[in-house]
Amino acid sequence: MSHSPKPVKKVPLHLQSAQNRVYIKNGQVVNDDGMFKADVYIEDGIIKFVGPASEINVPGGVRVIDATGRLIIPGGIDPHTHFQFEFGGAVSVDDFYHGTRAAVAGGTTTIIDFVMPNKGESLIDAYHKWRSWADPKVCCDYALHVGVTWWSKLVSDEMKILCQELGINSYKMFMAYKGLYQLNDSDMLDSLERIRELGALAQVHAENGDIIAKNAGKLLNAGVTGPEGHEMSRQEEVEAEAVHRACILAHQVDCPLYVVHVMGKSAGIELARARRRYNNRGIYGETLAAALGTDGTHCHNNCFHHAAAHILSPPLRSDPTTPEFMMRLLANDGLQTTGSDNCTFNKEHKELGKGNFTKIPNGVNGVEDRMSVVWEKGVHAGILDPCRFVAVTSTNAAKLFNLYPQKGRIAAGSDADIVVWNPNVTRTISKDTHHHNCDFNIFEGMVCHGVPEIVLVRGRVCVEDGNVRVAEGFGRFLSTPVRTPYIYDVLEGKVPAEQSNGDGKAAGGVNGGVKSLNFDALQKEVTYQKPISHTLLSSAYDVGSQAKPQSPTGLKHVDGARNMQESTFSISRK
Numbered sequence: 001m002s003h004s005p006k007p008v009k010k011v012p013l014h015l016q017s018a019q020n021r022v023y024i025k026n027g028q029v030v031n032d033d034g035m036f037k038a039d040v041y042i043e044d045g046i047i048k049f050v051g052p053a054s055e056i057n058v059p060g061g062v063r064v065i066d067a068t069g070r071l072i073i074p075g076g077i078d079p080h081t082h083f084q085f086e087f088g089g090a091v092s093v094d095d096f097y098h099g100t101r102a103a104v105a106g107g108t109t110t111i112i113d114f115v116m117p118n119k120g121e122s123l124i125d126a127y128h129k130w131r132s133w134a135d136p137k138v139c140c141d142y143a144l145h146v147g148v149t150w151w152s153k154l155v156s157d158e159m160k161i162l163c164q165e166l167g168i169n170s171y172k173m174f175m176a177y178k179g180l181y182q183l184n185d186s187d188m189l190d191s192l193e194r195i196r197e198l199g200a201l202a203q204v205h206a207e208n209g210d211i212i213a214k215n216a217g218k219l220l221n222a223g224v225t226g227p228e229g230h231e232m233s234r235q236e237e238v239e240a241e242a243v244h245r246a247c248i249l250a251h252q253v254d255c256p257l258y259v260v261h262v263m264g265k266s267a268g269i270e271l272a273r274a275r276r277r278y279n280n281r282g283i284y285g286e287t288l289a290a291a292l293g294t295d296g297t298h299c300h301n302n303c304f305h306h307a308a309a310h311i312l313s314p315p316l317r318s319d320p321t322t323p324e325f326m327m328r329l330l331a332n333d334g335l336q337t338t339g340s341d342n343c344t345f346n347k348e349h350k351e352l353g354k355g356n357f358t359k360i361p362n363g364v365n366g367v368e369d370r371m372s373v374v375w376e377k378g379v380h381a382g383i384l385d386p387c388r389f390v391a392v393t394s395t396n397a398a399k400l401f402n403l404y405p406q407k408g409r410i411a412a413g414s415d416a417d418i419v420v421w422n423p424n425v426t427r428t429i430s431k432d433t434h435h436h437n438c439d440f441n442i443f444e445g446m447v448c449h450g451v452p453e454i455v456l457v458r459g460r461v462c463v464e465d466g467n468v469r470v471a472e473g474f475g476r477f478l479s480t481p482v483r484t485p486y487i488y489d490v491l492e493g494k495v496p497a498e499q500s501n502g503d504g505k506a507a508g509g510v511n512g513g514v515k516s517l518n519f520d521a522l523q524k525e526v527t528y529q530k531p532i533s534h535t536l537l538s539s540a541y542d543v544g545s546q547a548k549p550q551s552p553t554g555l556k557h558v559d560g561a562r563n564m565q566e567s568t569f570s571i572s573r574k
């Protein structure tokens with residue numbers, strides 16, 4: 001029934017059978033909907049038992065792990081990676097081996113990568129290309145999204161085959177990257193309609209590519225060539241406008257929509273507003289470890305390498321209040337998931353953009369550190385409870401991409417993708433100790449509470465005592481069925497939206513029901529930046545005479561009259 005190639009497995013037999021029975025005792029199990037003391041018994045990669053020690057007779061010859069003082073959480077699901085991805089003349093250095101190895105080291109045991117067809121290329125051909133790169137190399141299970149990077153009858157026909165025979169249930173469209181991947185609204189609508197017909201989930205990269213192209217041209221002409229030009233060409237409202245438009249386009253054809261990498265506060269507000277407008281029906285949002293753990297001030301660093309290493313799209317925002325704000329949106333179900341957008345390039349690749357910021361290969365790390373960053377900035381900071389942490393790092397992604405409860409839950413019958421998490425010790429993130437294949441880490445020096453001490457990938461202990469022992473090719477491709485009930489039952493009115501947190505209604509189980517969005521605040525406007533055209537025209541920035549020769553250009557703060565303190569959007573604690 002499947003066109004997919006037989007995955008090549010390089011795992012020796014002794015590795016497949018070793019440690020096939022594991023008993024984790026004395027730990028605290030954390031799922032998205034509850035936390036309780038329980039022992040966990042695993043056989044052949046599957047969780048067989050979760051409950052009190054008194055209720056199980058553990059057979060002999062079992063590997064016993066003492067999890068006293070530790071949490072037992074579902075392995076992380078990173079729904080957004082780009083391993084071995086060619087972008088702007090370079091290939092990202094974390095391939096499916098190094099990428100999934102880094103993921104597992106950090107407690108993530110499932111990744112979802114993007115098949116990115118070239119314009120005019122068959123989606124199915126591209127899919128097989130990605131499978132042939134991933135299958136022999138992945139150290140943990142993975143699934144795929146497919147990019148709808150151009151539109152035609154052939155694309156539409158192939159989408160049906162991908163859904164029905166090749167395990168794809170989500171498609172990504174681009175509102176940016178003009179001339180490369182960008183779809184116009186008409187093609188977007190056709191794609192969204194098709195996705196709805198197929199019972200799949202639409203994803204968008206939400207930025208207005210036409211504005212970006214115009215601004216980038218103006219900035220380069222004015223001599224702004226350094227990395228700081230990147231965010232200047234794509235201000236917050238350029239992202240917010242596209243988020244708003246995407247939500248409306250999707251709503252018009254009743255297609256469920258998942259906005260990837262929401263990076264700016266105002267984009268997050270648009271997403272939360274749309275969820276409220278449509279009663280939490282059919283709109284979902286993801287933010288990135290990068291957006292939660294660092295900010296765009298680094299893109300103004302005088303060192304080109306440092307600044308360029310922080311370039312991705314949409315950009316990290318220079319407003320330093322962004323990370324906490326995004327975390328609060330996650331806490332209150334304004335956003336649902338965290339990804340990494342892991343797409344790592346080394347110094348020599350980033351240098352392709354020296355003298356022209358539009359040529360800097362886009363991408364940062366995150367697949368390894370996402371769990372620790374979300375714990376540190378979320379749970380340790382008192383914004384997320386541990387259940388919400390599990391929801392935004394694994395369970396919600398499992399539900400949205402129809403992997404639940406096989407993934408994203410500690411329960412009998414689920415895959416034994418498990419992290420024994422120690423919230424009481426710390427580790428310091430560094431490029432010198434990370435497991436990526438890249439020479440930079442955007443979280444360098446961050447001290448994180450929350451360490452994945454033991455990581456099991458389908459029952460196999462892959463991280464222990466600081467050692468990472470993965471098996472190349474051990475991971476499997478996860479076929480994702482269409483019509484995930486967590487989206488479509490709600491969309492079709494069969495069940496009410498799981499989280500009803502608007503208009504003073506109870507917040508249900510979200511984040512322990514402790515906090516909910518202050519929707520009055522959503523009615524107010526954030527303070528927007530002056531448009532770049534205005535800034536370039538004003539005499540205060542006579543860039544023609546001063547800034548042409550080299551980059552960074554010294555035009556550090558072209559955000560005009562913006563006052564970060566004036567943002568009137570806030571989230572209240574109840």
Ligand SMILES: [Zn+2]
Nearest residue numbers: 205261313314
């Ligand atoms: Zn994107």
Ligand SMILES: [Zn+2]
Nearest residue numbers: 080081082341
């Ligand atoms: Zn991406």
